[in-house]
Amino acid sequence: xxxxxxxxxxxxxxxxxxxxxxxxxxxxxxxxxxxxxxxxxxxxxxxxxxxxxxxxxxxxxxxxxxxxxxxxxxxxxxxxxxxxxxxxxxxxxxxxxxxxxxxxxxxxxxxxxxxxxx
Amino acid sequence: xxxxxxxxxxxxxxxxxxxxxxxxxxxxxxxxxxxxxxxxxxxxxxxxxxxxxxxxxxxxxxxxxxxxxxxxxxxxxxxxxxxxxxxxxxxxxxxxxxxxxxxxxxxxx
Numbered sequence: 001x002x003x004x005x006x007x008x009x010x011x012x013x014x015x016x017x018x019x020x021x022x023x024x025x026x027x028x029x030x031x032x033x034x035x036x037x038x039x040x041x042x043x044x045x046x047x048x049x050x051x052x053x054x055x056x057x058x059x060x061x062x063x064x065x066x067x068x069x070x071x072x073x074x075x076x077x078x079x080x081x082x083x084x085x086x087x088x089x090x091x092x093x094x095x096x097x098x099x100x101x102x103x104x105x106x107x108x109x110x111x112x113x114x115x116x117x118x
Numbered sequence: 119x120x121x122x123x124x125x126x127x128x129x130x131x132x133x134x135x136x137x138x139x140x141x142x143x144x145x146x147x148x149x150x151x152x153x154x155x156x157x158x159x160x161x162x163x164x165x166x167x168x169x170x171x172x173x174x175x176x177x178x179x180x181x182x183x184x185x186x187x188x189x190x191x192x193x194x195x196x197x198x199x200x201x202x203x204x205x206x207x208x209x210x211x212x213x214x215x216x217x218x219x220x221x222x223x224x225x226x227x
Contacts, residue, residue, distance in 0.1 A: 004161065033215070042122070042216035043162075043207065056214060091162065109154070109162035112186065 002026065004107060004110035006092050009042045018080040021113045025074070025094030031055075032075050033095075033107060034067060038088040046090075082117045089114050119144045124208045124218035131198055131225050139193040139221050141182075141208035151175075151191040156205045156220075164195075164208070198219050198225045200209040 005024045025032045028054050035048040046065070047057040051072035060067070069075040070076070093107040095097055125140040126211060143151065150169045154162040166175030171186035180195045203225050208218040 035215075035217075037220075040219065041208075042219045045214045045216070048214065059214070093162075106164050106167070108164075111159070111161040 008108040021077045023092030029094035030093040033093040093115040122218040128222040137195040149212040152209040154207040
């Protein structure tokens with residue numbers, strides 16, 4: 001069974017440019033999460049999809065970030081325009097299970113996308 | 119709000135040494151607790167978890183006990199190996215996941 005994959009593994013862009021990160025969850029997992037780790041700090045929750053619907057987007061930092069999950073399969077996270085403070089590692093995770101139990105289910109993480117904004 | 123505090127690293131140990139990585143949490147309800155591990159170049163993997171007070175999670179020689187009275191979930195291993203070198207994250211799950219800052223462990227032969 002393939003794990004969670006993320007693309008690209010690294011991205012270096014200039015301030016003001018646009019970047020789109022992609023996550024392919026484990027097949028059949030309804031729950032998809034995005035997290036971000038800024039250097040040396042904790043991994044912070046960004047948002048949670050259940051199938052194609054945004055269940056919780058309370059962690060999204062501002063309206064420069066847009067996440068989509070069309071068709072309930074893969075997800076994209078677009079940052080437009082990127083700022084210096086957006087640099088960090090963006091993790092995607094997926095889990096299987098009911099909405100009620102989603103937050104106690106094991107989450108399977110991808111390797112992350114390292115974003116550097118210059 | 120909910121939060122997780124874990125000991126800062128980096129931690130360097132000799133092979134076969136005893137490992138403890140401290141983790142304490144703050145939560146409004148009754149969260150589930152997790153330890154995740156990130157090996158170099160890989161994503162986070164679940165190491166162990168506990169879903170209620172006094173539960174002990176264990177895997178690969180690691181263990182952690184959910185202590186409600188001290189709001190702690192310390193990770194321990196009796197004898198570390200070089201292959202245990204990684205970054206370890208403590209996390210809790212209530213209405214969403216909250217992670218600690220991660221503790222880098224290096225085990226030297």
